[in-house]
Amino acid sequence: MEVTEEELTAHKVILEQGPIFVDEIKLHELIDYELPDTSWEQLQIILDSLHSFGLVRKRQTHDERVLYQARTKEIAKKLQNLDEKEFEIYELIENSERKGIAKSEIQKTTKIVQSIVESSLKSMQDQQLVKEPADESLSRLLYNNGEVDTIVVEALKSLCYNFIYHRSFPKDLEEEAIYFPAYTGYATLAKIVQCIQESKLITEVDVEDADIRQILDVLIFEGKIVRLVSGAIPDSDTMDIIDTSHDSHVMYMAKKPRAVSNAWTPTPCGRCPYFKDECTEDGEISPSNCVFYPQWLNRGISLINEPSKSKGKEKNIMDW
Template structure:
């Protein structure tokens, strides 16, 4: 006669966080769920609903284990945000590449402005891409930099009246820059002040076309001047 099989005890479910105390795992999972956006300490406490003493102990334990880290928020400097160790905080948290540890990296910005100014002075006329190419090809920066950052720096310099922004006419000093592309220079010489440089219809302007240099009243006045 077959004997009845002894009923097996159900296997215990793994604790959240993989072997951590249940409360630690609960806090870790809540932080991980926010990924690169991080989570405000107050919101984390409300989400986990843990008593104050246990909650603070969990944060301390997880930080000691290197599983989470506190990150400064560029807009809310006095508030504490936490993020899982495997994520990097988003630009919304850090402020992007212009910030370091939650503070505006003024030294980096000023250094980049000076570098762009030297490049434009040497080239006479340059686009953001052209400035970026020289920086990369010559290894002029020890840190990573993008064309978008260079464009932002150049716009700041225009607002500071350090350089001027014009559109390429494809003529003279602009010969290597496609017509209509934004470019930057230090001075407003004769070629720089040509009305084509700021004309919104420059891409449509062609000899014999509906819009052309021969029919442009602004270009004619500039020639007469």
């Protein structure tokens, strides 16, 4: 089988997104511009085919979104020459991103015997698919006797997130306020590391940039923060994984936790202080004589009829 013209067009669209992972909902919108009337089922077939040819990577997030990132045709062509075990090793190294992975960790994770790991790595190095895996000792900060130190990691995640959060939004303004697009005062790796080094709240072991970068990668994967370059506002539909080789240009912005809601939340009933205990059909307060619901309904009608006058006034205003 060969890659079809439709699949090549879709690959081009994904490749144009750069070194980031984009979820399939966003990709559906982008690809539909080039391939009009592409159904969701057709998109899945195209993405599965591109993945089988090695032209895209895919990753699943904590909230079960599937994300895709394009590989170049040159890399995909080399991947076609790998056998199943070699490809498994390649993906493990690829997913370790910039922090690298030791040979011993490859063998432990894949359960592939050492001799095959060695020969596979040699073959991929000859094709310039991978570099020599690192065999240096594991981080003294994040690991304890070869196992992840969950107490230290969770403490660092909390400290990093709080530091980033307090530098992500303007103070003393309304809750929805954000900084202007070219703003450059967000948290940087250097500032985060400096904060942790000076606090001495987590550990006496010296904190290194590589350790904190791993913590930030976890926070990004969990959807709690995003990376920015030169103050650009990120696309919330992407996992903003970008080239961090120049840390001085990279900043981090927190995402605000989403409020828990249900089907009642957008209506007055969902926020009414009388709804649960005092509002009854035969009572003094009842659905038939509610004064709040008409306010909400009329406001909705005005938004539909005169959207330009309502622009920028998204906050619901009720009398209670």
